[in-house]
Amino acid sequence: MTDLRLEGSRVIVSGGGSGIGLAVAAAFLREGAKVGIISRTAQTVERALAGALADSDGLVFASVADVSDESSLAEAVLDLTTRLGGLDHIVASAGVEGEMGASLEEVTEQGFREVLNVNVLGAFLLVKQAAPHLKLASEASVTIIGSDSGFVAAPGMLAYNASKGAIVQLTRALSFELYEDFKIRVNSVCPSIVDTPMARRGMGVDSFNDVPFPVNTPDDVAWSVLFLSSPLSRAINGVSLMSDFGYSARSSFPA
Template sequence: MDDTKISRRVVVTGGASGIGLAVAKAYLDSGAQVGVVDLTSTDELSVYGNRVHTRIADVSVETKIATAIDELSQAMEGVDTLVACAGIDGELGASVAEATSAGFRRVLEVNVLGVFHTVKHALPHLIKEEHASVTIIGSDSGFVSAPGMLAYEASKGALVQVTKALSLELYVQHGIRVNSVCPSIVDTPMARKGLGVESFEGAPYPVNRPEDVARSVLFLSSFQSRGINGVNLLSDFGFSARSSFVALEDLSL
């Protein structure tokens, strides 16, 4: 089956900036209609005309995201693809002694509960469609750790298992595939602000571009990947595969 023959009516949360914006543009460039949900709007998608539909909503507030998805489904006459991208980084750099309960809770509310709300309220629309899919934007922080990122890492670790659990339930019951893309650091405004840098140019480590993540998202939602379900796809240049074996240092790896 030719994937281009599948209707694409896509909802992207967190689609006004960063990875979400790149994902929205990628689907629009492929000819899809895209519904963008975010806390703010963006003028960058205006060039796509009436194929863009926007709603302002906080994914952590269930009634708000439910209404936004229902309205977008009505505007696009359905939803067959969901990309849950909305997320925050929280109190980066804070040790466990310095982190606050309120800050930790807020990260979990947006990054984990927000995904739950989004999938739950998109489901009544997705089950009506053939070849429907959900893609969650996770992080390599769901697999590895760095200091000062406790809440963020906890939330992304949770999404690894959320992806697996949803992939089983939704595929068995409805034929809906659920996967996630888990990049290492991505050159976004949030990442630059969180790390206190103006640019990643010349960084001593590889950095994903938002467009890199977007391409992975498009593939995972396409008919060509119809056998892929329950996968947390790492996009980390292979760093998580490295051994701690000291001799590797002698190999300049």
Template sequence: MAAASLDLPERVIVTGGTSGIGRACAELFAAAGCGVGIISRSQQRADAVAAELAATSSGTVFVAAADVADETGMQAAIDQLAGELGGVDALIVSAGIAGETGALLGTATVDGFRQVMETNVVGAFIAVNCALPYLTESPDGSIVLLGSDSGFVAVPGMIAYNASKGAIVQLTRALATEAWERRGIRVNSVAPSIVDTPMARHDLGDELMDDPPFPLQSPQDVAWSVAYLSSRQARAVNGTTLLSDFGFAGRSSFPA
């Protein structure tokens, strides 16, 4: 099935759009002919990705540099991209960090915990706040947040990450209730299990990721879920977190 099979938004902004899931989302929307705005902390990296997408897709790609936890920088970036795109129909919030992976209770630091929450949760709220005026003007405004199955199940050594992704589940509901009733904007999230991204490989190691003892999904798998939730075919879906974990969270603890 081609991306064109979905009735996708015409103007999309993706945070964290230069790597992993964010990049896969940017690639999918650009390949479908959408106008795409990418926000990255690195202008150089964003420019390189934009050049690659421009050479391989029919969509128009613009870039801006900002840290998602910096409200002033994010407002400037979204204002810039909205102007270049001629508006915003969908916001994909993919930027995130894992934090102190492997740090157990008693060794995990307050500063590390705070940094993860600032990026993964406060950063998501800032992105939504900054894009809200433009999404309100769209006839089909949509927001998709990137969560994780860690919002439903906990992994030792990832206290801050687990907490941040649990917050994304409830943030999705809270935003959806207000955004739809007051502004006609849908808000959903996707919560994948382990995805083969540079961040996951950094945390888990290439050896484990190359021969994993668990089901592994690609960034493109997640991008398709994001595309569906942002499409007009999903117009009745709001406040939902799509858990894509091969069914593991639904398993009973009974040894059968």
């Protein structure tokens, strides 16, 4: 088995209490990393620590914060970095879906702002607060959870599409700024639909078992995050990795 060289590394995962973030946190733990999770509510943290992150042998820590609130997030990052004994990797996974199914006329200003505040501002603030600590590490990385919605559009997803498009360019901009002087790599993973509570809620389904399209599991995304965080991917920087079963590569030509 390939050693991803993540054992003993120190990781913070925002949105780490559920969905993709929880799968990412659990995957890092299996690799022998020390993990700090940030979640918006204490209830989500408690469920994660009693469930997928139970029996972690003291390698997991948690803090409650709103990623769109800089002071709250700053306290969480400092708290977790202190308890982890430093910081090597961060994963920005916190996200919201917004007013799914709403037409242009139905999307509210408040709803649009909330999606941008969590999905884009939240990712930016996490990197900003973590950067001073990552600059002290020798093989640091940042991975942002994006979406295929940053490249293709679907009706009824205006705010979400806009936010994930912003993540693609934020990834590029951060990758240049942080790599030149500090060799911190920044990439994003951009999956198509992932079977998470948020996706089920947004699409109004109880299960994806019978849908006529392929669906990522949270573990599918977690494996991509592990690879991009690993020193083995040291040449990969500024990439938004599509994880959509090849759908975006298809031509519209009717052949």
